[in-house]
Amino acid sequence: MQTVETDRIVIVGAGLGALYAALKLAPRPVVMISPETLGEGASSAWAQGGVAAAMDAADSAQSHAADTVKAGDGTVDHGIADLVTQEARAHILDLTELGTPFDRTKDGGYVMSREAAHSFARVVRVKGDQAGAEIMAALIDKVRQTPSIQVLEGTMATELEVTEGRVTGIAVEAADDLRSLPVMLRGAAVLLAGGGSGGLYALTTNPPRIRGQVIGMAARAGAMIADPEFVQFHPTAMDVGEDPAPLATEALRGEGAILINDLGERFMQAVHPDAELAPRDVVARAIFAQSQAGRRPMLDTRDVLGEAIKTQFPSVAEACARNGIDPAVEPIPVAAAAHYHMGGIATDEHGRASLGNLWVCGEASSTGLHGANRLASNGLLEALVFARICAEEIAAVVPEGTAPLINLTFEEGGNPPDPMAVRALRETMTSHVGVVRDASGLKTALRKIAALESDYGSSMSFLNMTATATLIAAAALTRKESRGAHERSDYPEAFPGDGERSRLTLNDALAIRSQICKETS
């Protein structure tokens, strides 16, 4: 394999975590591996609600931490929740300084949205539902002006090189449909900020690139993985036949939008005292139950917003218009879709993975902040807080200096994932590892994943996807209880008391998978 040596710090990904870390590392030289043009392909740019932070004088980081712990259903790391919520305010002020045009009140305060399971209106937003796009635009502008940051657009990572427990290189290839032969990039340190895995499911809100590849890549290299079974399903993805499914942000329910079915029944009132503002997993399961019963769940914004949805929530209005829906006069069909991965590469409070010279931030990591269920709008916040922590930690071990620009030339001969295999994998995950799980479905999933891997496993990208899928399904099979977003119809109760986080390597998950495959042979 062609090898390129560099003194640059290699950052995998180009979402919020990657961009923010690259800026915080300046002037240390950085190279970002970005599959798309900056701003595209990342969940960060699609975030609608905003960033959770106790900005109001009457609110507090303690209250934010308490809500985070409660939503996580017994498996949140309290120390991490305190750390992240205490840092939140400073990051909002920093983003403001970096040029994010947060919505402001007449007296200069921040406009705060109310989202489910928050005891306070505490989500800062931009132009209604434009938070992700606007934060990303501000950071991309700064990154483009920062000479220490080199962005390799059109490249993606497929493999980690590990020598004596330490990451020493990373294989990258062209990110287009044909791919290329890999090039081994050996840099000063590696920060993974490659996002979550929602796109491993056929019904998802995540961009197509977000298919658990970076988590799988680290797992294949031997990194410890935490809580992979905890996948959050967003209750109100628009059920309009688009892949990915456009999102109807939770802030709409914060504004008072209600959920009804095709009979016009407001079904959440019978499910939870907070009705539409119940925790996300509760609402997702209720929506899923309505869908399963053929009762077509819908989000009704007519009374509460009327025509104002078009100016206050432009992304939602645009997706409606694209699909011939006028939300001012008709309700929006919705379905529960894979949205956020609480699990990921296990990290400590310094953002360090179990392998040496490897740091992880953002959705690819599992820091312990979210437990079994992420509190709304804590995702962007976690990416910000740990991007900075990782940058500071890496800066402590990589000296300042300069490095020449990297010039990568890719040779033909790549091995892209087979689209049919990817489709089959995604359908397997939605059908058998989705909102409600049971042993029989999870075993079916593990067998199907094993078969797909054996037929199509010559593509590294595909192997990265099947690794993450295996980890999710194996951990879901092992967790014989229902907790947070992980619902087992055959084990409907949670174990008494606080839950335990799961930690496993890919080898552990493969051992479970091969045992299941043997059961049928």
Ligand SMILES: Cc1cc2nc3c(=O)[nH]c(=O)nc-3n(C[C@H](O)[C@H](O)[C@H](O)COP(=O)(O)OP(=O)(O)OC[C@H]3O[C@@H](n4cnc5c(N)ncnc54)[C@H](O)[C@@H]3O)c2cc1C
């Ligand atoms: C529709 C939607 C709405 C959301 N709304 C909110 C919200 O309002 N508030 C909130 O807090 N959270 C929200 N979230 C979650 C939040 O957006 C994410 O958790 C957060 O953006 C993750 O940031 P990240 O930098 O870790 O990953 P991402 O922003 O997803 O970036 C990952 C990057 O890694 C790249 N990548 C992927 N694979 C590879 C590879 N193999 N090699 C190299 N690069 C790779 C991708 O191209 C991308 O650039 C939302 C998510 C979605 C999908």
